[in-house]
Amino acid sequence: MSLYELAVLGDATDAQRSRLLQTVQDMVDDFGLRIGVDVVVHDGTSVPNRDRRAAFAAVYFGGDANTDLAAVDELIRTSAPVIPTIAEGADFATQIPAQLHFANGLRRRADDPEMAALAAGLLECVGLLRRQRRAFISYRRIESRSAAMQLHDLLTSRGFDVFLDTHDVRPGEPFQDVLWHRLCDSDVLVMLDTPTYFESKWTRHEIGRARAKEIHVLRVVWPDHSPSRLTDMAETIYLEKADLAGVDGPIEEATSDRIALAVERLRSRSIASRYMSITGRLRADVDRIGGAITAIGSHRSIAIRLLDDRKVWAYPIVGIPTAELLNDVAEKARRADQRETPILVYDHVGISEAWVAHLKWLDDNIKAVRAIKTAEIGWALAAWES
Incomplete structure (x- = not known):
């Protein structure tokens, strides 16, 4: 089938x-x-x-x-x-x-x-790629502000929800909490690799945490700049002097379009990599408690046989769970006639404390689907009750 x-x-x-x-x-x-x-x-x-x-x-x-x-x-x-x-x-x-x-x-x-x-x-x-299309621009304001603002607008026009620090943190919000939260929900990080990029602890933290979350990086290297070997594995576009209208941008139109297309292409690889990582951790925990993965279903669902021979369906998701996503999982499970309560599995690292509290409230009050952190999947399934 x-x-x-x-x-x-x-x-x-x-x-x-x-x-x-x-x-x-x-x-x-x-x-x-x-x-x-x-x-x-x-x-x-x-x-x-x-x-x-x-x-x-x-x-x-x-x-x-x-x-x-x-x-x-x-x-x-x-x-x-x-x-x-x-x-x-x-x-x-x-x-x-x-x-x-x-x-x-x-x-x-x-x-x-x-x-x-x-x-x-x-x-x-068909649910292989999530409908949310999210990108994060990591850059130094003193070197690439104009290019960052240009790519923000260009990717937004291509249907992406783009995080740029000067645009997307509201007055009064905790700046770093919002930044890490949005990074965790991004498909691709666009790194504007300028000469002093790694001299800022903030950009160092952004690129490091993106890699820790297995978010793929598109590195855009400034002219006459030798990039750090720390990002050699990133997808890379090298700029020539003629590609920049000014020292900090904007980038020539044909090249900026090429960057936007590279983000589109990289997005599917990034989502697949993070999905496979979550399912790998899920499989390891299920094996550890004596259960078994018995089938793979549509919408990236995974059938798990528990120790008492009950079957539950898990839906690993990339990014940050929302009430809309919980509803979507519940609907897919209903249409597939999955009798046990479906499980949404997600990586909680980096999600803001306020959102974690929100997810706990949803889990306590919405019984049609359960949301479980990847770090707790084995613990939860070992004593599973619908």
């Missing part, structure tokens, strides 16, 4: 379909999934035969022909997610069939030939 199912509909050429699916495969590789085995791909003819138990999403390529309308109608009738997409410069109203005009479309960018943004959208719809 497949865990995830996708469909490519509309006027996609063979080359577009192949390119998109190769990008999807590159992204799901990090989760240990394979197209054709764990991820089934449909066309307009096979969509009605999809497995309704699997997580599903479709993309509709707009064009002059407006093909696969019967498949579109069937997906709309069953409330399945469909992403309408058109090329840069194309007209949404004429190239996308009227049935899909209610759905927010994705305009493919010329600087994204591999369709990374579209592939990420599909994986968000």
Whole structure:
């Protein structure tokens, strides 16, 4: 049985379909999934035969022909997610069939030939990537303030919730608590690597804690600067003098667009790495108490057999749990007919004390789902009661 199912509909050429699916495969590789085995791909003819138990999403390529309308109608009738997409410069109203005009479309960018943004959208719809798209900009104000502000605005325009210290801490809030909280909930840290970056303890702490949380780093190296070997493993973009309008930025448009696309591509690897780390700790604790992992389900759920042979389902999540996320897990468990209370597993390190107290209140008062820290999963499951 497949865990995830996708469909490519509309006027996609063979080359577009192949390119998109190769990008999807590159992204799901990090989760240990394979197209054709764990991820089934449909066309307009096979969509009605999809497995309704699997997580599903479709993309509709707009064009002059407006093909696969019967498949579109069937997906709309069953409330399945469909992403309408058109090329840069194309007209949404004429190239996308009227049935899909209610759905927010994705305009493919010329600087994204591999369709990374579209592939990420599909994986968000099926739950492999979280819908929150978060980035953190780490920089020294005295050296790269203009570039930092520019990337904040650019990534925000690309659908990211971006943390920048001068923009995102409200007056009266504890600055460092908010900063670490937002870092823990970020998918990618964008490091503006200027000559004195490591001379500030704050930027040293940011890069160190990002690595401790296994958040992937995109290093943007300033011209004529030799970066520290401490960040040699980071994805890197080197700037030339011509890329900067001033000493501290902004960055030339084509290069800043390349940085934004690199963040998009790195995001899936970062989420997959953190997810695999949490599931590894989960597996180790389950083994330690004598339980067993018996199955992997859709939406990244994991079936656990307890010592008394009961089966519970755990949902490891990346980032910071919210009431909305708890509700989402409860709904997925209900649709999958999972009888025991589902468990949301999360890494609590770095989350603000106020939010930890909020999560405890939710756990005490909302019984449809339980939220458990990764550090306590074995302890909790050893004496599990629904």
